[in-house]
Amino acid sequence: MSRAPAGSAVAASAPSRPAVVVTDLTRAYGPRVVIDGLNLVIERGEFVALLGESGCGKTTLLRALAGLDPVDHGRIDAPGEAAVVFQEHRLLPWDSLWRNVALGLPDQGARERAAAALSQVGLGHRLDDWPRNLSGGQAQRVALARALVQEPELLLLDEPFAALDALTRIRMHGLVKELVARHRPGVLLVTHDVDEAISLADRVLVMRAGIIAAEHRLDGSGDRAALRLRLLAELGVHAESEPA
Amino acid sequence: MTTLDPLASLSLPGAGVPPRRVLPKAVSPSPSRHTAGSGLGPYRLFVVSWLAPVALVVVWEVLARAGWISPQVLPAPSKVLTTAWKLTLNGSLLLDLGTSLLRAAVGFAIGGGIGFALGTLVGFSRLAEAAIDRSVQMIRAIPFLALLPLVIVWFGVGESQKIFLVALGVAFPIYINTVLGIRQVDPKLVELGRVRNLGPIQLIRRIILPGALPSILTGVRYALATAWLALVVAETIGAQSGLGFLAMDAREFLRTDVIVLAIVLYALIGIAADSIARHLERSLLAWHPNYGDRR
Ligand SMILES: Nc1ncnc2c1ncn2[C@@H]1O[C@H](COP(=O)(O)OP(=O)(O)O)[C@@H](O)[C@H]1O
Numbered sequence A: 001m002s003r004a005p006a007g008s009a010v011a012a013s014a015p016s017r018p019a020v021v022v023t024d025l026t027r028a029y030g031p032r033v034v035i036d037g038l039n040l041v042i043e044r045g046e047f048v049a050l051l052g053e054s055g056c057g058k059t060t061l062l063r064a065l066a067g068l069d070p071v072d073h074g075r076i077d078a079p080g081e082a083a084v085v086f087q088e089h090r091l092l093p094w095d096s097l098w099r100n101v102a103l104g105l106p107d108q109g110a111r112e113r114a115a116a117a118l119s120q121v122g123l124g125h126r127l128d129d130w131p132r133n134l135s136g137g138q139a140q141r142v143a144l145a146r147a148l149v150q151e152p153e154l155l156l157l158d159e160p161f162a163a164l165d166a167l168t169r170i171r172m173h174g175l176v177k178e179l180v181a182r183h184r185p186g187v188l189l190v191t192h193d194v195d196e197a198i199s200l201a202d203r204v205l206v207m208r209a210g211i212i213a214a215e216h217r218l219d220g221s222g223d224r225a226a227l228r229l230r231l232l233a234e235l236g237v238h239a240e241s242e243p244a
Numbered sequence B: 001m002t003t004l005d006p007l008a009s010l011s012l013p014g015a016g017v018p019p020r021r022v023l024p025k026a027v028s029p030s031p032s033r034h035t036a037g038s039g040l041g042p043y044r045l046f047v048v049s050w051l052a053p054v055a056l057v058v059v060w061e062v063l064a065r066a067g068w069i070s071p072q073v074l075p076a077p078s079k080v081l082t083t084a085w086k087l088t089l090n091g092s093l094l095l096d097l098g099t100s101l102l103r104a105a106v107g108f109a110i111g112g113g114i115g116f117a118l119g120t121l122v123g124f125s126r127l128a129e130a131a132i133d134r135s136v137q138m139i140r141a142i143p144f145l146a147l148l149p150l151v152i153v154w155f156g157v158g159e160s161q162k163i164f165l166v167a168l169g170v171a172f173p174i175y176i177n178t179v180l181g182i183r184q185v186d187p188k189l190v191e192l193g194r195v196r197n198l199g200p201i202q203l204i205r206r207i208i209l210p211g212a213l214p215s216i217l218t219g220v221r222y223a224l225a226t227a228w229l230a231l232v233v234a235e236t237i238g239a240q241s242g243l244g245f246l247a248m249d250a251r252e253f254l255r256t257d258v259i260v261l262a263i264v265l266y267a268l269i270g271i272a273a274d275s276i277a278r279h280l281e282r283s284l285l286a287w288h289p290n291y292g293d294r295r
């Protein structure tokens, strides 16, 4: 009955298969091609950040990975379960926090699993509260708990912190890092914040013209300030060379 | 104190075009709690609000006893009360009341069930909307009480005529508000349901019906008012029992005390129905910012 904490047992044994493999993906809205032959692999336990100008197709890619939109051409292989956190929390206002987190879980043991997930995001004491009593940051933490309670192999985050104030955002970064380290899903974080991408990700992608136009690995050794400037340049921003 | 407005809702025209309920996102207009400027606390304002009605009854009583108002025009309130007591003791009042309530309940269940079923169908399916909605809207354009002569030709003046009329009055507000409620469910939440792999039943139970519930309950409230109105009309036209029969029967003997009693009972039951509906809203919509905290 008890689920092994994902990561420990699972990642150690099975020869780890990727969380998702995208091959030659194409997606168009009418005549407008938004994704144009895109390739991408995300390993389990890998944290990937996706940067790109507004409107370049990041959300479109994420929705395709989540199975929300049809694939026009190409393949997406995501063998395990995928969980999504949207920019808006999308909590059901008529359900208590634990019922929100448990949405879609089998009834047996649902409350216990939801309670465990909520306490991981620091809200274990508010299982029966209504979503309307939460601040923006708290609501987003519940959304995170709801995603992680599924033990997903692929965690898709679409600018989940964009609407939060700066301090709350920094706290959320810490929390997400910790939770991802514990559950070890493959993560795709869509963001427009270069610093967020650098501080969270193992790998940063830049999307442009419907494909992954640039890719940077963060192995801890590189010069982060220099990477920041390069990323900004790749996004079309030519900043002065002092870091913020 | 709550602001009950049974008269406002009872005098609803036709099948009742429901007002658009304020959506969760919108700021709710706060109920009139403006005590500012009056210089009186809420308790005193409450007392003041009862002064006029009580004074009116007292004046009525005095004038009636003094013989200024003929008992054949209006009996004294105390006379109405003693009549109520007598009729209660001999059991006939309870029987008539029960008969009326039963008719209302059966008509409500039938009309509400049909309205809800059709509304759900049309809310979910564009095909069903194309097939059904225009006809329903066309029938709805008829003030349903105008159908009474035809209904009497069809059913006579028996039970089915009354139940039919109540059901007809109930079905439309429930139908309209069910469709509206389902259509207003946030598509982003429906999408969430898809992300969580909810099956169709779960999607309806966990997301669509709860999302539509505020609107459906608004429909229930309007339907209660129209049900009652339909019943009064149907019973007045022809009945061998029920409150309307009580009143019409009393008319033959100029028993205005019994007539007034029946009218007062109709009003009281209207108020009770409305407050039951409000109570339902408050308990079922505790999560809703417009219902949970206020009132
Ligand atoms: N449902 C849609 N119908 C038509 N065009 C769309 C739709 N969704 C997005 N687009 C267009 O596709 C492009 C990419 O959108 P999106 O993936 O949301 O960008 P991003 O998330 O990178 O800001 C935009 O130009 C947008 O206008």
Ligand SMILES: [Mg+2]
Residues within 6 Å of the ligand: A058, A059, A060
């Ligand atoms: Mg986007």
